[in-house]
Amino acid sequence: MSTSTIEPPDFLDRAITSGSGARAFWSRFLTCVCISLAFLTLIPLLSIIFLLLKNGLPNLSLSALTELPPAAGMVGGGFGNAIVGTLLMVAIGLVLATPFGILSAIYINEYAPASRLSNTVRFVAKLLTGIPSIICGVFAYAVIVLPKTGWLAWIPSGFSAWAGGFALAILILPTILLTAEQALMSVPHAYREASYGLGATNFQTIWRVVLPDGLPAIMTGIMLAVARAAGETAPLIFTALFSQYWIQSFNEPTASLSVLIYNFSTTFDDHQKAMAWTASLVLVILVTVANISAQVIFRKKQ
Amino acid sequence: MNPTHILTSFEEALRQLRNDALMMASLTERNLENARKGLFERDEDWCNTVIADDEEIDTLEVQxxxxxxxxxxxxxxxxSDMRNVISTMKMSVNLERIADQAVNIARRSRKLIARPEVTEIALLQPIFTVAETMVKDSIRSYANGDVELARGLKERDRELDDMNRSFAEKMTNHMSACVELIPSYMDLIFMARFLERIGDQAKNIGEDSIYAVSAEDTRHTGPAVD
Amino acid sequence: MTFTMEQPQTTSESEKSGPTQQTSPRADFLKVTNFNFYYGKKQALFDVNIEIPARQVTAFIGPSGCGKSTLLRNFNRMNELINGVRHEGDILLNGRSIYDKKIEVIALRRSIGMVFQKSNPFPKSIYENIVYSLRISGVRNKATLDETVERSLRGAALWEEAKDRLHESALGLSGGQMQRLCIARAIANQPEILLMDEPCSALDPIATAKVEDLIHELKRQFTIIIVTHNMQQATRCSDQTAFFYLGKLIEFDATQQIFSNPGEKQTEDYITGRFG
Known part of the structure; x- marks a missing residue:
């Protein structure tokens, strides 16, 4: 009895003395290091935002969003055609890539998760995510922009919105596919079991149970793909090129924000440089909106 | 009982139950033996011991x-575990009753001893022996799971009943011959009756042992005796 | 090793059953003959023969990996969702092989309800959960759907608790309610058999008691087969008990018999907790 009554204070004493030891010092030191490094990472990010706001905001106006780009030496104007072009080409990219991505994800996750084809698709998709975007541009340039003969002649050649959308589609396809696969994989197996147990077919199970449950996560993937595609310059330089005018058809060179920024920021014209800053600000806002909506959609699921 | 339970505490609890029951059984056996000594050796001390020791048996029954x-x-x-627990608990009830009968015998013995010895007491000896061995065998059948031994108890109980009946008849005859000994004869008749009850209880213990081993309910299966 | 049950009640029940009853319940309602089952190269069931009577509760007990769930999942051919499985022997439902080429596995599963270990309502409303099996078979009639919802919920003793929140998410129910919802969902299609794979293992004692009470009610209408690790549960709610060990059916008998005086030493060792 006596030993057990003595022990607790003993134990507490040890707990108290260890607080002032070397271990506690290291613990505090490392905590400080982590906090300061975390602040350091904020510096580039915050300075980008600061620069964008400082240089881009003064020129941000309705006309900047709606008018055509100014020629060198001119004043005023905007980049309305580039916003439209960017949205359009991202849309084309999505329309091309989403069905492929989601259907492939359904196949490799639901129908034949362990088949050789599924493993190949999965492997190739992972490889594609690592491919530099410029390669996508070069590829689309070769497939679409260059004139073709023989059985490929039906593909319209030349710089065009199609070609830009195609390049972006290739760029985002692996992202959509892999996030959709993850989304489907995270649907509890118990749901599928319940559905099959009630006599549902494969298709009914996917359509009525798996997809509805996985949809928010799939949408998140799509939104992240949008955010990435909207900011890409390299694939578009090779495929959509640029245009000073409003888009008339999908078969002609098309303006985009990223290429406009690239073009204007390398000129000697001060006004064009200022426009590049404003366009950058708009682009960042667009991408941020896409990112935030992705998170909102995903959070709704939880 | 082999192999043992995965749960050692279960094994321990079963062992505790069995040990207490066997301790109770051996005390009951000893009490009956003491009652016999008290009666036939005309020793009041043994009779008092029986009455005093009964308390211990009651405590064990509760335990x-x-x-x-x-x-x-x-x-x-x-x-089998469930059957064992049930038959052990039932046995303890029967043992307690046997011990109570031993106390009854001891009480009657004290009165009997106070009076002059009657020769007819010798006729009670075989009845006592049969009842006592029946108790021993019933306990053995429980302890060893000996179904055959337990089955035999039924027939022996019937014999004991017959012995008791003919003893009672004899005593009644003797009563009319020798009126002043009637109180002693009455005591003897009662004691034979107690022994006959002990035989019943031993038979019950035997039936519980059979149930524990083979899940067979042998109660009320033979030709009606009572 | 064949165990045939003498079931006097079932014969009397078959006499009572009305004209709406398409199939008369029989002692060998669900019959498994010389059944072997393999996951790839690993054999999970060895020469199982069992005849499960209709309108009774049959419990499958045995240590983990003994094949009891595997057999259960063969009754509605759920095991075929796993790659590389193979079977030998036959399972007869009311005298017809469930492996008959003419029988569609989808239709088979619709006539056999299944309740799983972990309650798994869909992330939909209570209403939609129950009518799922009707929707997938193309039923659109609102009145039929409504009626099914009420009948199934009443059948699963959940109507009073759920009637005011039919269109709320099923995931807002308590654990025990969810499991009863799963039972309601399983009986919505009026199956003949209800398979239950450890339905109470994740429930508290009160929810468990409710489900067991429900099982007792449901056996008037359905043939129930329940896999359980809880022997008290098997004794409480089953009429027959089958003991499996290492993929073999060791013993099949009336529940009272199995738990008071099993015929096989392995059964005795298992239910008394003497497994080495």
Missing amino acids: VDRDGINVMLRFHPMA
């Missing part, structure tokens, strides 16, 4: 019930 309830509550015994 066996407690052990049994403990096992049932904590371990939900199944199959």
